Amino acid sequence: MTLPLLPPWFDSARDEVNAALGAGRLAHGLLIHENPGAGGLELARWIAQRVNCGIPARAPCGECQECRWVALDQHPDVKRLSPEEDSTQILIGQVRDLSAELALTAHGRGYKVAIVAPAEAMNHFAANALLKTLEEPPARTLVLLVTSQPSRLLPTLRSRCSRLRLAGPSREDAAAFLEATRGAGAWAEALAATGAGPFALLDADPSALAQLRTDTITTLRDIGSGNLQPPAVAEHWAKNELSIRLSCLESWVTERILESASIRDVTHLSEAALAPKICRLFEFSDAIRDMRKLAHTSINKTMAVEALLWRWARQ
Numbered sequence: 001m002t003l004p005l006l007p008p009w010f011d012s013a014r015d016e017v018n019a020a021l022g023a024g025r026l027a028h029g030l031l032i033h034e035n036p037g038a039g040g041l042e043l044a045r046w047i048a049q050r051v052n053c054g055i056p057a058r059a060p061c062g063e064c065q066e067c068r069w070v071a072l073d074q075h076p077d078v079k080r081l082s083p084e085e086d087s088t089q090i091l092i093g094q095v096r097d098l099s100a101e102l103a104l105t106a107h108g109r110g111y112k113v114a115i116v117a118p119a120e121a122m123n124h125f126a127a128n129a130l131l132k133t134l135e136e137p138p139a140r141t142l143v144l145l146v147t148s149q150p151s152r153l154l155p156t157l158r159s160r161c162s163r164l165r166l167a168g169p170s171r172e173d174a175a176a177f178l179e180a181t182r183g184a185g186a187w188a189e190a191l192a193a194t195g196a197g198p199f200a201l202l203d204a205d206p207s208a209l210a211q212l213r214t215d216t217i218t219t220l221r222d223i224g225s226g227n228l229q230p231p232a233v234a235e236h237w238a239k240n241e242l243s244i245r246l247s248c249l250e251s252w253v254t255e256r257i258l259e260s261a262s263i264r265d266v267t268h269l270s271e272a273a274l275a276p277k278i279c280r281l282f283e284f285s286d287a288i289r290d291m292r293k294l295a296h297t298s299i300n301k302t303m304a305v306e307a308l309l310w311r312w313a314r315q
């Protein structure tokens with residue numbers, strides 16, 4: 001996908017890269033630490049265009065053949081590493097092939113670039129193999145590691161890289177970006193449903209996500225008021241879009257916590273009356289987060305969802 005314009009929340013990362021290049025001190029290894037869905041991969045592509053553009057005075061122009069190849073992941077000097085089909089990991093063989101490729105002379109006049117995304121998908125052996133390349137980097141090579149969870153990378157790998165932070169946009173900016181890229185839609189609701197940044201939603205159906213959010217929150221309210229019992233919905237939730245439903249719950253509960261906190265600031269309502277309510281919201285929020293961590297394991301999801309919803313029913 002070619003973006004019409006670089007999103008505004010890329011500005012500081014872009015300026016940092018331009019300054020480092022201008023001063024001739026761009027590191028061989030860059031760790032792009034993105035908030036989920038903020039566009040780390042897109043930033044990595046922009047950097048690859050920046051150092052390979054055919055019109056250096058306007059780099060990256062976005063229009064020359066080099067820039068277009070990078071945008072399509074077809075540039076001969078820009079390699080992308082991600083888990084292969086049927087795997088959740090980046091394996092050592094992939095990294096060895098990449099390192100051999102980086103050692104060769106560039107086809108064009110720019111840099112050889114490796115983009116590893118998501119970098120935390122490298123298993124231990126793969127990460128160690130990449131470390132060797134970063135310790136003795138061939139000239140004019142760049143290794144770009146894209147991750148939203150830098151703590152899951154080898155500490156030695158992290159210490160070999162310069163950190164480039166890409167924070168996510170506000171909900172409004174994210175919705176405006178999606179509207180400009182994909183057209184009108186229920187983007188604010190879709191963003192609230194997933195809790196992720198706009199790049200996670202580029203292929204999403206916003207109405208379906210908005211509907212799922214409405215359904216999830218309405219069901220939770222019905223459970224809270226006693227109109228619905230957890231066993232009536234647990235199995236359906238466990239089998240249908242559980243991870244998005246958990247994101248919907250988490251973002252909704254977070255909003256309620258913020259709301260309660262602001263009421264506390266501006267009114268004379270008794271703190272004693274509000275405190276237990278906020279405590280319960282925090283407890284429920286923790287329980288949702290624990291459940292999200294377990295949702296990818298082999299636990300009995302129906303039972304886990306039921307237990308989670310009973311916590312809300314008994315509040």
Ligand SMILES: [Zn+2]
Nearest residue numbers: 053061064067
């Ligand atoms: Zn160009």
